[in-house]
Structure formats: structure tokens, C-alpha cells
Amino acid sequence: MTQATPAQIRAGIAAYITAHVTYTDGSGKSQPLRTLTDGGDLPSPPVAVVLPSNGPYADYEVALGGQVLAATYQFRLLILVSRASTREGTIILDGLLSHRGGSSIVQALANDPTCAGAADFVVAKQSSWHGQSEWFGESFMAGEMVLEAAAE
Numbered sequence: 421m422t423q424a425t426p427a428q429i430r431a432g433i434a435a436y437i438t439a440h441v442t443y444t445d446g447s448g449k450s451q452p453l454r455t456l457t458d459g460g461d462l463p464s465p466p467v468a469v470v471l472p473s474n475g476p477y478a479d480y481e482v483a484l485g486g487q488v489l490a491a492t493y494q495f496r497l498l499i500l501v502s503r504a505s506t507r508e509g510t511i512i513l514d515g516l517l518s519h520r521g522g523s524s525i526v527q528a529l530a531n532d533p534t535c536a537g538a539a540d541f542v543v544a545k546q547s548s549w550h551g552q553s554e555w556f557g558e559s560f561m562a563g564e565m566v567l568e569a570a571a572e
Contacts, residue, residue: 424539424571426478426493430457430470432538433495433567437468439536440528443512446505453516453525459498465560466501466512468525473566490540492570497525497544500560503552509561517547517563525565539569 424432434455441453443466451466459469473494481490499516501509515523526544533541545566553562 426472427457429493429539429542429569429571430472430495432535433497433542433569434468434470436532436535436538436542437470437497437525437528440531441516441523441525443515443523446508453523455497459555463500463555466499466516468516469498469500470567471496471498490570490572492568495567495569497565497567498555499563499565500553500555501562503559503561506561513549513561513563517549517565529567535569539571542567542569 434457437455438452442450443453445451453466453468455468455470456463457470459471473496476494479492480488499513501512503509515521516525518524519526521527529542529544533543535542545568547563547565550562550564553560
């Protein structure tokens, strides 16, 4: 069982996605999906950012005597791609949000649900397509995935 903080889990998820998810750029070349845990800097797209959830964040399992045994966390994976080419951006987002295929984040997580030991499990719960979205005043095409992760 993994004993990790939410920040450590997010960092592990980001490292795992960067190492195991690729997309095909406009020249046909396979590129790793850069994944961050802090969107404080304006990223160069395509990029994904693992953030705390906007809604419910943690579900705690408590034993008799008040000891917290484990927690399940909700994270959101924000995926930003350039608006320079709507066609290329749509193809990239479709691949990353798909449930299968070489660019699929869902498939990569299913291949190793612990994200190389970052958590007891990490699963993609749902995704959404935002179309145009702003991040630090810049406009991007964006998608988002809700991730659930657990640690003891």
C-alpha cells in the first residue's frame, strides 16, 4: 500500500503520464505529453496539468479510535492544446481523451493502475471537452479528465 500525500500522488501521476502517453504532432512525429502539477507558468501546448478537483476532493476511511487509514482523492487533468489549428488540436484531444489507442490517457492508466507506485490505484472516471478555454489569459482548446486515486 502507498503512503503518499496528495501532492506526491499528483507528481507521480504527472511523471507517469509524461513517460507513457504520446501524441502525434502536425509533422507526424510522436511526442511525449508533457504533464505538470502546477500550471503557474504559461505552458507551451500540448500539455496536461494534474490539479486538485474543483468539487469533492477527498474521501477518508477512518477506523475505530479515529485513526485515518486511507483516503481516495479526486483530481482533474486539464489538457491544453493550441488553437492555431483546430483540426490538429481536435485530433490530439480526441486521442488523449479516448478510452483506447496509442495516445489514450485512459489506456495508459489501465496498463499500470498504480502509476509506477505513485498510488494504490489511479483511474480515469470521466472526461469533458471544453473547446475554447482560457488559462492565465491565453486561449487554448481544452479537455479535462476526472481522476480518482487512493493511498493508505
